[in-house]
Amino acid sequence: MRVLLRLLPAVIATGLLVIVAVGAVALAGSPDLKLPLDPWRGLSDPDREAQVQSAYEQQAKFIRDFNASGQDPRSLHREASQSFYAGPDSLGEALGASDFVVLATVRTVTFEPIAGQWLGQARVTIDVLRSLKGQAGATLELIQPGNPAPTADGHGVLQELDVAPILMPGDRVILMLTRVDSGALTPLAGAGIAYLEAGLVRTLDRSALQSMLSGQTETEALELYSAGLTGIK
Amino acid sequence: MDNQLLRVRLIDQMSNAQLTAKADVARANWTVAAGPQILSWAPQANDTWVYLKRNDGLPVPQGVAFNCNNALVPACSDQARAMQIVWSEIYVPLGNKDHAKGTTVFAHEIGHALGLFHHGNACVPLMSAGLGAAGCVNPPVAPQAIDIGGLPPCGANVQHGIRCIYKWD
Numbered sequence: 433m434r435v436l437l438r439l440l441p442a443v444i445a446t447g448l449l450v451i452v453a454v455g456a457v458a459l460a461g462s463p464d465l466k467l468p469l470d471p472w473r474g475l476s477d478p479d480r481e482a483q484v485q486s487a488y489e490q491q492a493k494f495i496r497d498f499n500a501s502g503q504d505p506r507s508l509h510r511e512a513s514q515s516f517y518a519g520p521d522s523l524g525e526a527l528g529a530s531d532f533v534v535l536a537t538v539r540t541v542t543f544e545p546i547a548g549q550w551l552g553q554a555r556v557t558i559d560v561l562r563s564l565k566g567q568a569g570a571t572l573e574l575i576q577p578g579n580p581a582p583t584a585d586g587h588g589v590l591q592e593l594d595v596a597p598i599l600m601p602g603d604r605v606i607l608m609l610t611r612v613d614s615g616a617l618t619p620l621a622g623a624g625i626a627y628l629e630a631g632l633v634r635t636l637d638r639s640a641l642q643s644m645l646s647g648q649t650e651t652e653a654l655e656l657y658s659a660g661l662t663g664i665k
Numbered sequence: 666m667d668n669q670l671l672r673v674r675l676i677d678q679m680s681n682a683q684l685t686a687k688a689d690v691a692r693a694n695w696t697v698a699a700g701p702q703i704l705s706w707a708p709q710a711n712d713t714w715v716y717l718k719r720n721d722g723l724p725v726p727q728g729v730a731f732n733c734n735n736a737l738v739p740a741c742s743d744q745a746r747a748m749q750i751v752w753s754e755i756y757v758p759l760g761n762k763d764h765a766k767g768t769t770v771f772a773h774e775i776g777h778a779l780g781l782f783h784h785g786n787a788c789v790p791l792m793s794a795g796l797g798a799a800g801c802v803n804p805p806v807a808p809q810a811i812d813i814g815g816l817p818p819c820g821a822n823v824q825h826g827i828r829c830i831y832k833w834d
Contacts, residue, residue, distance in 0.1 A: 513729055516773050
């Protein structure tokens with residue numbers, strides 16, 4: 433017992449050392465995502481603005497180089513940015529909010545930077561196969577927010593919005609199009625794009641029309657759209 | 666940040682007084698809420714920047730925020746970047762100036778610019794993904810309790826609001 437009592441301080445001290453050492457290792461191993469409070473410290477406002485402009489220029493160069501390369505945008509990994517949107521809750525509401533409703537195939541997609549902005553846009557040309565609403569010609573031109581953006585591995589990524597993914601050449605789609613403030617046409621957010629894949633409809637995950645349209649045949653879906661349009665006339 | 670203030674400068678590039686007025690309500694609501702954030706139109710020492718930009722290619726009342734750091738590639742993304750955000754960009758279309766949810770869009774997107782993700786799908790949290798739904802007729806224009814979050818440390822069962830992610834108690 434005396435031996436144990438004599439050893440007790442040493443045992444306690446060793447225990448404390450172990451606790452401190454484990455704590456130190458845990459702290460050293462914890463992730464530290466923090467940058468300095470002001471990562472721009474020491475830079476003047478013009479210096480900071482120059483860094484922002486530099487990012488825009490790199491982005492614009494990547495977009496121009498991508499267009500020039502002729503690379504298929506389908507080869508890019510897609511990164512959908514979450515956006516605030518007010519999608520229509522019913523087919524009738526969506527049809528009422530649309531300037532054009534068409535069955536179409538996508539002919540071309542090109543991308544362009546917007547001066548002074550990180551977010552660029554896609555210019556999409558579609559061949560109209562059938563027009564359900566609006567006086568559409570044989571082709572229509574659409575604008576969609578999004579663009580190829582550089583990545584660290586050099587492959588690039590297709591940056592787009594979750595409720596309006598960029599249409600791809602060859603896509604066969606039923607589109608509900610609305611005119612935006614710029615005057616351009618764009619698919620209604622959320623519900624505006626119905627893909628036709630192997631003859632069946634696939635809607636976006638955030639579309640309020642998913643349960644109504646997904647899995648329908650092309651003919652069935654077009655009948656639903658036509659019936660809905662008759663209902664709002 | 667351990668109780669250090671998060672000073673944010675809003676930079677208005679929207680060229681529309683009505684949009685600016687809505688953004689200012691959102692700015693004031695975030696500034697008076699609990700947490701480290703102080704948002705101002707005027708320069709502050711050691712501030713980070715949030716650009717407010719027009720993108721008239723977006724349908725009304727859409728809005729989207731990108732968080733940027735040109736030490737990263739791509740420089741801007743909507744992915745998780747709390748504590749890595751050097752500047753942010755918020756895009757809205759002109760038509761939001763007349764829309765009933767125009768102020769909500771600014772307050773919500775500022776939340777993203779501060780580093781918050783979506784939480785909840787109901788109409789109550791400012792950072793809910795469901796505020797645009799037609800059934801959500803009076804969405805918040807200011808951060809709610811869940812957006813402010815619990816006191817740090819942020820455990821698994823604590824909502825990761827602004828206090829939590831910036832270690833503000």
